[in-house]
Amino acid sequence: MKVLHQSQFFTSYQCDKQRCFFIEFPHKTIQLGFCQFLAFRQQVKEINLDSHFNGQNHHGLEMLMLCNRQHFFVFNTLECIDLKEFITGSFAMLELNSLLTTSV
Amino acid sequence: MKDLVRQNLSIHVDVMDLLNKQIEKEAHSSSAYLAMASWCDHNALSNSADFFYEQAAEEREHMMKIFRFINDNGGTAYSPEVSGVNHDFKSLEEIFETALDQEIAITKSIHNIVGKCRKLNDYTTEYFLQWFIAEQMEEEQTMRRALELFDLMGTEGLGLKLLDERIPQIRNKSTE
Numbered sequence: 001m002k003v004l005h006q007s008q009f010f011t012s013y014q015c016d017k018q019r020c021f022f023i024e025f026p027h028k029t030i031q032l033g034f035c036q037f038l039a040f041r042q043q044v045k046e047i048n049l050d051s052h053f054n055g056q057n058h059h060g061l062e063m064l065m066l067c068n069r070q071h072f073f074v075f076n077t078l079e080c081i082d083l084k085e086f087i088t089g090s091f092a093m094l095e096l097n098s099l100l101t102t103s104v
Numbered sequence: 105m106k107d108l109v110r111q112n113l114s115i116h117v118d119v120m121d122l123l124n125k126q127i128e129k130e131a132h133s134s135s136a137y138l139a140m141a142s143w144c145d146h147n148a149l150s151n152s153a154d155f156f157y158e159q160a161a162e163e164r165e166h167m168m169k170i171f172r173f174i175n176d177n178g179g180t181a182y183s184p185e186v187s188g189v190n191h192d193f194k195s196l197e198e199i200f201e202t203a204l205d206q207e208i209a210i211t212k213s214i215h216n217i218v219g220k221c222r223k224l225n226d227y228t229t230e231y232f233l234q235w236f237i238a239e240q241m242e243e244e245q246t247m248r249r250a251l252e253l254f255d256l257m258g259t260e261g262l263g264l265k266l267l268d269e270r271i272p273q274i275r276n277k278s279t280e
C-alpha cells in the first residue's frame with residue numbers, strides 16, 4: 001500500500017493488490033473503490049466554504065455520507081478546508097502517476 | 105504503482121467534470137425551449153410551439169448522450185438541477201434571438217471542452233464530441249434561418265402568422 005497524499009488531517013493510500021484506495025481519517029480508516037473515491041471527490045467539491053464565513057452555515061459543519069451510506073462523517077470548517085486540499089492533492093498524485101505509467 | 109484511475113476510467117477526470125457541467129447546460133437548454141414552446145402555444149403560434157417542443161426533446165437527447173458516455177466510460181454522471189428558466193418574452197422574434205444566443209453559448213462550451221481534451225490528450229472524449237460540433241453548426245443555422253424570416257416577413261399581424269407557417273421548414277435543410 002502506497003501513500004498518495006497526506007494533508008493535515010487526512011491521508012490517502014492506493015492498494016495495488018486490491019485495486020482500491022484507503023483514506024485515513026483521524027478516528028477511522030475506510031476502503032473505497034474508484035467510483036466511491038470519485039463520489040467522495042464530488043461531495044467535497046460541492047462543499048461551499050463561503051457559507052462557513054458569511055453566516056449561511058451557522059454551525060460551520062458539513063455532513064457527508066460515503067460508500068453507499070456505509071460511513072457518516074461530520075467535518076468542521078478547518079477540516080473542510082483541509083479536505084478540499086486533500087482531495088485536490090490526492091487526485092493530482094493520481095494524475096502524476098498516470099503520466100508516469102504512460103510515458104514509460 | 106498501478107494506474108488505477110486509467111483502469112477504471114477511459115476519460116480524463118477534469119474532462120468528466122466539464123461534461124457534467126455540459127449535462128447541466130443541455131438540461132437548461134431543454135427547459136428553456138420548453139418555456140418558449142409554452143409562450144408560443146399561448147400566443148396561437150402553434151407551428152413555432154411544435155418546433156420548440158421538438159427542440160426541447162432534442163436537448164434532452166443531447167444531455168442523455170453525454171450522461172451515458174460518462175457512465176459507460178467508468179465515470180459518474182450527475183443528474184442536473186435546473187433553475188432560473190425564463191418564461192417572459194415580448195415577441196417571437198425575441199424568442200428566436202434568445203434561442204440563437206443560447207445555441208452559440210452551447211457551441212462555445214463544447215469547443216471549450218474539446219480544447220481541454222486536446223490539452224489533456226483525452227482523444228476518446230474529443231472523438232465523442234465531434235458529433236456535437238456538427239450538431240451545433242446545424243442548430244445555429246436553423247435559428248439563423250428563423251431570424252431571416254423575420255427580416256423577410258415582418259413581426260406583426262398576418263406576416264407573423266405566415267411566418268409561423270414557415271417554421272416547420274427551417275429545420276435541418278442541409279441534412280434532409
Ligand SMILES: [Fe+2]
Pocket residue numbers: 130133162163166210
Ligand atoms: Fe444541445
Ligand SMILES: [Fe+2]
Pocket residue numbers: 133163207210243
Ligand atoms: Fe441545441
